[in-house]
Amino acid sequence: MFKLFIIVALLAMSGYSLANDFKLIDACGREVVIPEKIKRISAVGPGSSALTEYADYSKQLVTQDILPSMGKVHKYCACIYPEGYEKMPAVFKSFYSFTPDYTAINSANPDIVLVSGMNDRQVEKLAQSVQMPVAAMNCSETGYLHFESILQSIRLTGYILKEQKNMQDIMNFMAKTRKELIERTKDAPKKKLFIISQQYKPSKASYTVEKCYTYLRMLNLGSIGSDLRITTPFSEITFNELVAAKPDFIFVEYTMLDRFKQDYASNKALFRNIPAVKNNKVFTILPYNRYAAHYENLFINANYIGSIMYPDLFKDMNIRTLVDNISDEFTGNDVYGKMYESSPVFRQVTISEKGISIGK
Secondary structure (H helix, E strand, O other): OOHHHHHHHHHHHHOOOOOOOEEEEOOOOOEEEEOOOOOOEEEEOOOHHHHHHHOOOHHHEOOEEEOHHHOOHHHHOOOOOOOOHHHOOEEEOOOOOOOOOHHHHHHHOOOEEEEOOOOHHHHHHHHHHOOOOEEEOOOOEOOEOOHHHHHHHHHHHHHHHOOHHHHHHHHHHHHHHHHHHHHHHOOOOOOOEEEEOOOOOOOOOEEEEOOOOHHHHOOOOOEOOOOOOOOOOOEEEEHHHHHHHOOOEEEEEHHHHHHHHHHHHHOHHHHOOOHHHHOOOEEEEOOOOHHHOOHHHHHHHHHHHHHHHOOOOOOOOOHHHHHHHHHHHHHOOOHHHHHHHHOOOOOEEEEEOOEEEEOO
């Protein structure tokens, strides 16, 4: 049972009411005093900004995820950001940083800091380093955010921002969609695939791999290199190991396309031995991990990957309609539909001696 269910009892014992500041136990087991009125929010960690959007609070953000020079991460989310978002203090200075900029958070003077994708030690360090309440929406390990933690983060955000009904509707949609995907693919033949996703550390000869790609579990699948039993925050797979694993399909987060092109250009003979490359079974998907961890991407990617690997089981799916429908369920807008038109996502990647080209 999640600790957040202690909320009601804690409210009663403390004498607080929802008309004033109130207390709750966050996802890391910490008692947090939540201010009555929240007009300024700093969202810290993977998926935290998206959580504010689901509750229709993203316009209250006063910090951004990462420096604009590191890439416009916010475009990966169908979020409505406040005016001047790109000029706000950046919480992280690098894609490979796991430590937020405490000074940037303090300078933004938020009413509360909402945290996602950090463990209990990181959350406690953050709480000791800033001058406002810090509430963990989930308490996770690097490389894996399991489905129950995702639900927990949505539920807790709903309590804190007093948007329980909207968040419950999203959770109901998630549970229904997940169940349908699991049932649809439970008897499907197993095929080997590999996800090229945002890297946890720079490397020219290997890819970092999450412990678990949650959206693949909805399809009763896993990625080569993923393993929940590993003790490190993430695993690594060298190019030689990837070739030896012989994936039938490769899915590339479209934000990793430039990196993939560089790797292929430097290792053509090696990469062309991969069955997925030989048979033109390489496709682009939405980013999910690190600073692009937005929960709607889980369901969009799962449906798209399912349609590619099991076309007979997903023959009723139209990707553009699907993207708009899922985006609308989470955010109430169709930014993803526009993204599909302007970004190289959900495309087939053609690989030849000349190089890599992206389908339309």
